[in-house]
Amino acid sequence: MAPVIDSQRTDGPDLALRWSGQISLTRRILAVNIIALLMLAGGFFYLDSYRSRIVDSRVAQAGREARLIGEAIATVEGERRTALALRLAADTGARLRLFDAAGRTMLDSRALGLRNVVLSDPDKQAWDQSSARFLDAVIDTVVGAPRPPLYRERTDGRRWPDVAAVQSGQPIAATVWRAPDRTPVITAAASLADGGVVMTTINARDITQTVRIERFRLSLVLLLVTIVSVLLSLFLARTIVRPLRRLARAAIRVRLGRAREVVVPRLPSRRDEIGSLARALSDMSLALRARIDATEAFAADITHEMKNPLASLRSAVDGLETVKDEELRARLLAIVRDDVHRMDRLITDISEASRLDAQLSRAKFEPVDMARMIIGLLDQRRARGIERGIRLHFDSTAAEAPIVLGEGARLERVFENLIDNALSFSPDRGLIAIAAFVEQDELVIRVDDEGPGVPEESRESIFRRFQSVRPEAEAFGQHSGLGLAIARTIVEGHQGSIVVESREDRLSGARFVVRLPLADRR
Template sequence: MERPPLEVQEWRRGLGFGSLRARIFAVNIIAVLAFAIMLLYIDTVRARLLDERTAELAQEAATIASLAASLPAAERVKVLESQGFARGTRLRLYAADGALLADNWRRPGTSRFVIDNPDDRSWRRRSALFIDRALERLARIHPPTGYAEALPDRGDRWPEIAAASPAEPATRLRRAADGSLVLAAAARLPGKAASIHLTDSAEDLSQIVRAERLASFWLLIIVTIVTVTLSAYLARTIVRPLRMLAIAAHRVRLGRSREVVVPRLPERRDEIGALARALSDMSTALRGQIDATEAFAADVAHELKNPLASLRSAVDTLGQIEAPDLRARLMDVILDDVARIDRLITDISDASRLDAELSRSRFESIDAAALAAGLVEAYSVAPLPRGVSIAMAPASGPAMVEGEPARLAQVLRNLIDNALSFSPDGGKVELAAEADGALVRLSVTDQGPGVPPENRSDVFTRFYSQRPEAEDYGRHSGLGLSIVASIVVAHGGRIEVTDPPGGKGAAFIVSLPAA
């Protein structure tokens, strides 16, 4: 037989005896056990009815013994043999030596209970007797002794007669060859040596109990079928999809997320369907995070390779150059490359810690207009390069947002630095902050060359390499705008770049939910 995949084997190994399928069947089987216990209870009812019938027969034997003792000896046999009973009870009178003196079955037409021929049993009768024997063994009921008429018919052949006393009748339960139960009761005549012996069939009780048991048995069969069907349905609709999801998640955990497809179960509109779609979305996001991490690592290696190659070349050449001016130029190159690597490592470290720090940040209400005005004032303290100026557009009022102050300040600083880098000599950088209904919009506008429409989505990717023409290579790492985009998204906002109202330059617009 083909073995299941390794993932399935490992998943099953972790279940132990706590499988949800086993629990479903265990819970649903309680109803079946209840009906099975009810079948055993019916046997206890039969035992109680037999005890009541036995006590009744013993009392009847004692009553007849008292009556017989009061009759003259000449009339005693005649009176006893004339007695008839509705259930066909057999009444016999035995002498002290065991001889049969009277028997009511001798009289023609007397009602008698009948013991069937075992060979003439129908399949229903055989089935009923089989169930009787099975339940007796299950309930640990000791089977009664067999019933057979004494031949010759003498009183000393009935143990209950020997056990009876003038004060206390004796009883005995027997089973006939056809499976029916036969009750016997013996009582001694007061002041006489003779004994009364009554024999009665309990088949009517057995038929009542058997009918109840048969109805309960068929009900048990129906309940069992329904229970197993419902359990299988629940196992198929609950356990099977959960097992598929567990195996898929297990394969993702083992690092096989590339090849695994987490089922989304679109037809399920319940909690399991919601769980499947959540796991599928989570695996997709995880795959995206893995792709982003791999791409980031590749980009870092690529960006570090260029300054390191330049640095290695300058260091190798430095030992071969003796002219002071050339050595000074090579030292400048080495220092620039070291500074470039330092800036790159700093930005990479900041970008790698960004998600973790944002997840731990506690947001607070911030006036975005006041934050922007404070940064403009800070940048205006010292003269900006190339005569570029920075200003804040008048705000109509507070622009409140929920966020982390240091990170939102970092967003504005990165956008301002980017605008200053692309601004021409004597250009102007303008900030604005306005509340617009449910949003707060922050904008940073410059008068530089702008961003071509086809590249406007690329500027927010890591290590994007578009630079101003007058800027030395390596002045910026290419991570500033990607960090801005990550912070804005973490605050529930979005960022876009468009043309400014004047048509020249670029306008970076950040939209954040208003507090």
């Protein structure tokens, strides 16, 4: 099992989550939708304020009606007063009572046979009304609605707060009561000219019915929205959470070292961010698998390349113990020295090749004048002396200094390797021509030699590690086979490309073409 890696936090403040990061994505989706539902459920608070406004309006209306009834009754006497009171009670739907100054009942519309205000007995109502009352009590408790006092009959008029308020000098008074079935009862009183008081009583059952109807409609809407919200939450959880879990499981298997066995789902039918994430993870796993394969192949190639000089070195060392001939011993020592130099060169190139990708990923690119760099390389070569009379020539047709962004030392290594390769294949007194020119937004640098050229079937393989096509006259082991591979890695790390072509002038030789993006001059 692969070890657990304690990686540094890379999520910035815009990605960091505090307490919500500990909750699964499915629950967070449900929670967000439930919060929206709770906001919709706030409509019940609105219904309470709606009921309060209706009750206040009916209280004001009851006060006005009591005043008008009192003024109308004060204009008549005797039987005409009784008839007028009954007609007004029937028209307004209220119970009408007249009290004298001592609080005694002078007239009661119910006693006269008009029973238009009858309070319902909750014990005799159906189950649906009981459920409605229970729901009323629950909602009133939740919203904190004020609870009116329970309505009870009184024989002494002065025990009614409305009558007492009018007798104390207030022109109109009204009170809201609660019937046994939780419907509002509104009483209102007004003074008469003879010192008496008229009081009206009405059971505003229609207010409760209106509020219950609106609450029922809101409940239906809330229920429907809840069902839709839950279904949408489950749909989002299915379309978001499930593929993320599959990707997470695949990533864990890759981390545990089973990359070759893992097939990361690419989700080709999805064109959203999750589909992009799936394809990015799949490409990443493929790249990781390719990197692992390349590392394994590189290790195998290193083993193979190291065994040859080691075998030769072992044979030479073993021979030194038994050979007495000085000339033969000198030849064996020369072989030992060559093998040691070969291994030293091979280890140096292997070390550079193995670290090159990581170093390039951390390198800080700076502007590099490629023409000046190549001229400096050629001057150094000429100063050290060039064997076999080979000539070096550089030609730049760029109107301005060809500047690229890169690491100068690495780019120098590219052209050192290309010049070394050209020197190896060039004939005596041959010409190596280097040309630089700008093509669109790229700097193109060509290195031409007059050697035998590269066979077409080998033009890609020569850039692989430990793959090379060497001149027949060259002594074995003079090159590690990593020079062109290192050159390609460096060029591609600078977002460029390197290929080998035939010379367009149809002369013998190879042409290596390097393309690098030019630096933005703005």
